Amino acid sequence: MHEEVPATELLQNARQYFLPAVSVDNVIFGFHQDELRVLLLRMRASRKWALPGGYVFKEEEIDDAATRILKRRTGLQNLFLQQFYTFGSTSRTRIEVVKEFFSEFNPELLENSWLMQRFITVGYYALVEYGRVIPQPDEFSDRCTWHELNNLPKLIFDHGHIIDKALQAMRLQLNYQPIGYNLLPKEFPLKSLQVIYEAILGRKLDRGNFNRKILAASILDKKEKLYSGAAHKAPYLYSFNKKKYFAALKNGLKLGF
Amino acid sequence: MHEEVPATELLQNARQYFLPAVSVDNVIFGFHQDELRVLLLRMRASRKWALPGGYVFKEEEIDDAATRILKRRTGLQNLFLQQFYTFGSTSRTRIEVVKEFFSEFNPELLENSWLMQRFITVGYYALVEYGRVIPQPDEFSDRCTWHELNNLPKLIFDHGHIIDKALQAMRLQLNYQPIGYNLLPKEFPLKSLQVIYEAILGRKLDRGNFNRKILAASILDKKEKLYSGAAHKAPYLYSFNKKKYFAALKNGLKLGF
DNA sequence: CCAAAAGTGTTAGGGGTACACCCATGT
């Protein structure tokens, strides 16, 4: 839509392009080496870390804004992206931090009082396949990298709190919706899915019971292909049955973790 | 804070007082005659019904705005009030409806483009004790009355959808949080609480099993006083144990309805 | 005495948990 307009131009005339006072922040979860990870940006000026976020165009759906931001930072689309809470505390963005945020990038922006107003932010979380992501910093950041959920750096604003809330929301969601479709490659052994559930829930699950429970949900197709290469029995590979998976997404599910 | 400024003045200078583009809508649930009810306002101009809502002052917490609106319409405070979703569709408020909304009240407001901008709204739901509420219309409405959830009138904008979402959210919440504290008088028979659960869930519950389940949560104190006046065995009265109730609110609960 | 609704008991079944046992495979 406004894809062709350069970021500087957009921000300098933010009032013209964006919905005022509203931003979107994405908590993007990925999975690698048995660890749940979050995609973060490092601000060029302050060297502090932040969630990928952005503003909403005046005629843009908020969901679409979140999708757009997700796509810009990961290169991916059609992912599981879920609104979970709106953060509206007056103290959530401190003016000094905002100034630092934009200063080194472009001092002129400081004159732009639009950026200095109070913002509320709508939080979304996404689950993405780690291996397919090509992290892409935005205009204000010099790095875009994964961080272990259990070892996060210092974050700006209330972004630490936002991540906490996202995790909480996701844990509840686990019981009602299937998860994993966008976190795993097409075919995968059950163990991989189990490790994801364990990472999200923060506790170990019994292998046998997990298998039965997840299979009972009947959202998986068993492949006859076997994974191999390790010194043990080759596990079956499974893939999500798209039809059943999305039906379960819509109609809900009772998994009981 | 701005309590002393009259509504007309506030709206005519909305830009000065309010956070732009953001509103709050409350779904206020009450309980009467075995029916779950929602408090609605009738717009003076269009005669259509709407949720009690409002704007957020520039230095006001969003939660506080919701609380303020709730208090204005019910006279009550310190209630269970829970943010459940943010509605941000571009099509949720159509300009003609907004015009109708404000026109008869004060045609001058039509000139005020602030009101005509796109709004997103943060949805909250509240549970209140029906008998204690003194419904109070706002500046744009001529009535403020209760409506059975199963027999709602035509609502403006996406307010019908907002109520649906609130109910959905509340149903999920039932399993993790105690409910009823603000819906019932201090002392009540278990049956009253059961009827509330049934109304929210939309299905009948077994009496014996409900009693055991709710007592097992140990958030109730049994009183030795008995309710009487009916041609059957007098039920014990119970009251919520505030301490345990709020502990359960904070730490979560596993009720399984 | 009877109807109505509260309180309490009982039982069968399902589901979850914990753990055991066997199977396949690379070293």
Place this chain on the structure above:
DNA sequence: ACATGGGTGTACCCCTAACACTTTTGG
């Protein structure tokens, strides 16, 4: 062969649903 981890079976326990039986009260 053996260690490793996958697949599957099972026994136990607890929770739940469903329903029966008893108790209390006003009419």
